[in-house]
Amino acid sequence: MDLADLHRPADGALTAMSATSLSRRALLFGRGPKPQQPSIRPPWARPASAFADACTRCGDCVAACPERVLSMDATGRPVFDPASGECSFCGACAESCASGALSKQPSAPPWTWRAVVSERCLGRQGVVCFSCQDACPQQAIVRVPGRLGGLRVDAERCNGCGACVGVCPAAAVRFECAAEASS
Ligand code: SF4
Ligand code: SF4
Ligand code: SF4
Structure with missing residues (x-):
C-alpha cells in the first residue's frame, strides 16, 4: 500500500x-x-563491568528463555532484543545462570x-x-x-x-x- x-x-x-x-x-x-538500540543484558544482570567479568558465555540463559528474546552478541554474551518480542520477566534466564552474572533478587526490579x-x-x-x-x-x-x-x-x-x-x-x-x- x-x-x-x-x-x-x-x-x-x-x-x-x-x-x-x-x-x-x-x-x-x-x-x-x-x-540506535543500546546493548541490553538479560533481566537481573549485574552492573555492566561485573556482568562482563562474571558471564562465562555459556548460553544457558538464551536456551532457557521461553520467549526467545535473548541472543548472543558479538562478544559471546547474552542480550535482550526488544524488537524480537516481549520479556515476561519469568526469571528463567536468571535461574539458569550458574555464574551469578544474572542474579534474581525478590526485591530488585529486573532492570x-x-x-x-x-x-x-x-x-x-x-x-x-x-x-x-x-x-x-x-x-x-x-x-x-x-x-x-x-x-x-x-x-x-x-x-x-x-x-x-x-x-x-x-x-x-x-x-x-x-x-x-x-x-
Ligand atoms: S525473564 Fe523470562 S522472558 Fe525475560 S529474558 Fe529471561 S527467560 Fe526470557
Ligand atoms: S510496558 Fe508498555 S511502553 Fe513499556 S516497554 Fe512494555 S509495551 Fe513498551
Ligand atoms: S547463563 Fe549466565 S554465564 Fe551463561 S551466558 Fe547467560 S549470563 Fe552468561
Whole structure:
C-alpha cells in the first residue's frame, strides 16, 4: 500500500485499516534518525563491568528463555532484543545462570530500561497508528493532545517489557535507562 492509499478524514488526520500492514519502506518517511538500540543484558544482570567479568558465555540463559528474546552478541554474551518480542520477566534466564552474572533478587526490579517514542512516530505526521499502544500490557503509552501529537511513554508505568518495539511500523520506539527516559 502506498501513502496515497491512506484515507484523510475531515479532521485532516490520515488513517489506515492497519498501519502495521503497510510496508516499512512506504512509512519510513519519519523525521529524525532511526533509533540506535543500546546493548541490553538479560533481566537481573549485574552492573555492566561485573556482568562482563562474571558471564562465562555459556548460553544457558538464551536456551532457557521461553520467549526467545535473548541472543548472543558479538562478544559471546547474552542480550535482550526488544524488537524480537516481549520479556515476561519469568526469571528463567536468571535461574539458569550458574555464574551469578544474572542474579534474581525478590526485591530488585529486573532492570531500569524504559521505552521511549521518538520523533519518527507516525502520529507526529498525522497518521493514526495505535500499534504500540495496543501492544502495551501496562497501558503505559498515551497519546499527546493535538492532531500531530504522536504518542509518548509514561515512564512510571512502563516496565521495559519491549512489547511495543517490534510492532511499530516506523521503528520509532527505542529503549533508554529510566533516568534518561523520564527526563
Ligand atoms: S525473564 Fe523470562 S522472558 Fe525475560 S529474558 Fe529471561 S527467560 Fe526470557
Ligand atoms: S547463563 Fe549466565 S554465564 Fe551463561 S551466558 Fe547467560 S549470563 Fe552468561
Ligand atoms: S516497554 Fe513499556 S511502553 Fe513498551 S509495551 Fe512494555 S510496558 Fe508498555
